[in-house]
Amino acid sequence: MRTWFRIFFIGGVISFRALFSWIRPSVYIPTLLLGPTTQILFFAYLGRTAHLKSDSWFVVGNAVQSASLAALFGMGFAIDGERWTQTLSAVLATPANRAALFLGRALPVLVNAAVVASTGFVGGALLLGFRMPWSSVPTLALLVLLASFACTGLGMLVGAVGLRMRDVPIIANLTMAVLLIFCGVNVPLDKLPHWMHMTAEGLPVTHAIDAARRVAAGASLGSVETPALTELGLGAVYLLVGFMLLRLFELQGRRHGTLDRA
Amino acid sequence: MKAARIFWTGFVLHFKNLSASPFMMTTAAIWPLVYATLAFLMFRATHQAPSLLYAALGAAVMGIWSTTATSAGGAIQQQRWWGILEILVAAPTRLILVLAPITVAIAAIGVYSIGSTLLWGRLLFGVPLHVSHPLLFAVSIPAAVLSIGLLGLLLASTFVLYRSASHLSQALEYPIWTITGMLIPLSLLPGWVGPIAWALAPTWGMRAVRRAAIGGDVGTPLLVCAALSVAYTILAALLLHHFERLARDRATLSLT
Numbered sequence: 001m002r003t004w005f006r007i008f009f010i011g012g013v014i015s016f017r018a019l020f021s022w023i024r025p026s027v028y029i030p031t032l033l034l035g036p037t038t039q040i041l042f043f044a045y046l047g048r049t050a051h052l053k054s055d056s057w058f059v060v061g062n063a064v065q066s067a068s069l070a071a072l073f074g075m076g077f078a079i080d081g082e083r084w085t086q087t088l089s090a091v092l093a094t095p096a097n098r099a100a101l102f103l104g105r106a107l108p109v110l111v112n113a114a115v116v117a118s119t120g121f122v123g124g125a126l127l128l129g130f131r132m133p134w135s136s137v138p139t140l141a142l143l144v145l146l147a148s149f150a151c152t153g154l155g156m157l158v159g160a161v162g163l164r165m166r167d168v169p170i171i172a173n174l175t176m177a178v179l180l181i182f183c184g185v186n187v188p189l190d191k192l193p194h195w196m197h198m199t200a201e202g203l204p205v206t207h208a209i210d211a212a213r214r215v216a217a218g219a220s221l222g223s224v225e226t227p228a229l230t231e232l233g234l235g236a237v238y239l240l241v242g243f244m245l246l247r248l249f250e251l252q253g254r255r256h257g258t259l260d261r262a
Numbered sequence: 263m264k265a266a267r268i269f270w271t272g273f274v275l276h277f278k279n280l281s282a283s284p285f286m287m288t289t290a291a292i293w294p295l296v297y298a299t300l301a302f303l304m305f306r307a308t309h310q311a312p313s314l315l316y317a318a319l320g321a322a323v324m325g326i327w328s329t330t331a332t333s334a335g336g337a338i339q340q341q342r343w344w345g346i347l348e349i350l351v352a353a354p355t356r357l358i359l360v361l362a363p364i365t366v367a368i369a370a371i372g373v374y375s376i377g378s379t380l381l382w383g384r385l386l387f388g389v390p391l392h393v394s395h396p397l398l399f400a401v402s403i404p405a406a407v408l409s410i411g412l413l414g415l416l417l418a419s420t421f422v423l424y425r426s427a428s429h430l431s432q433a434l435e436y437p438i439w440t441i442t443g444m445l446i447p448l449s450l451l452p453g454w455v456g457p458i459a460w461a462l463a464p465t466w467g468m469r470a471v472r473r474a475a476i477g478g479d480v481g482t483p484l485l486v487c488a489a490l491s492v493a494y495t496i497l498a499a500l501l502l503h504h505f506e507r508l509a510r511d512r513a514t515l516s517l518t
Contacts, residue, residue, distance in 0.1 A: 027429040030433035034433055035433060038436035041436070041440055042440045045446045046446055049312065049446050052304055170285060187303040
């Protein structure tokens, strides 16, 4: 059990630091910390152009959605980066518990995703005058964590697909595009075609954004219990499916000798 | 004449090379569809928004800037990774003649975004594709591409000493979209944004393309595009000369 936790925590942190070149401040700050704010500004002004919703509506939606940027690319690179550095075979040749190995890589990504999403709220407050009751901050932080968890689960799935396909950035990009269009980030769900609305119900972020908007308007945690639990459930399902696919593709890769080839 | 030949050969080579890159093609042809879809859905949801053709053209030019922001800033870094930067610098050809075709080719890849966005808008959202001045429209696209590509050259030159250039350049994607009137009218932005927008080629490239399609004076934005292209080239040449010498002095040219 001690080994499990060692691989989970220490292995995860070392892997995170080693694999992400953007951990350097010169890359991390413009890409992940300023990125969400610039996205929020763009969509808030686009919303003004369309006379669609208030600035706050766009701040909450885009800030929560920006967790997917860090989570999808983070988890994708956590797997694909091993191939780039030619350490994938060595990592998968170890007898280490796979749950500890992969979930350990997911934890720093989750925390980072929550930090990235939080910067969006700060940027919105500084540049667009976004305000909400101070009493709502803990609940909103919880919802951001839930969204980050769900996105990390989806990221695990992206990482697993990366074991079979090259160009993980493309897969992560396309997945992020789907979230941006479908999940009510910038277009109210009731303005989307019915099939898009239905698809959004099964995607991460949709329910967290819905709950976060209500909480930012002053609602309590109890009143958003259903969307919060749905987000948690979706995250768990994506994480589980992603982990199972990782195991499956790992076994297939070993059998066919294609781990480093993808 | 020799310079034109070097530029054209480099441009064709890099355009073909970039067209074979799945990442660049996703950035050029698919991402603009995402923003076009969002703009269509947002504009369609209310009756006070600009027309869908306005949105389609804006999203199309956004694609040109996307490819430039994503890759032009890191163009030098890319040569460094491939291990050919020192060879390029040592070649008797001026570095700007090697670099300019790369950044202009990167912007030109964005032409795919114009095709894909207009087609997407027509097929899925029924956006009318009526172009007021077809000839001027055909002229305004290469003018926009050239000026945006040369802005990319200016970025690349500025970042020659900066290892994380490509990431910083990518961070400029949304800000430039926001302040150059691609989807958001400049009149909605704070007054101090105006002078910054006027110094940026995407503002005038967008204006030329949109006016050629929807109607209005195309000559002025085309002339400003040309003037900005010249200004960017001169500035880039000066910066490249300075930074190249600095990198040689410090022996940091090939350091990644």
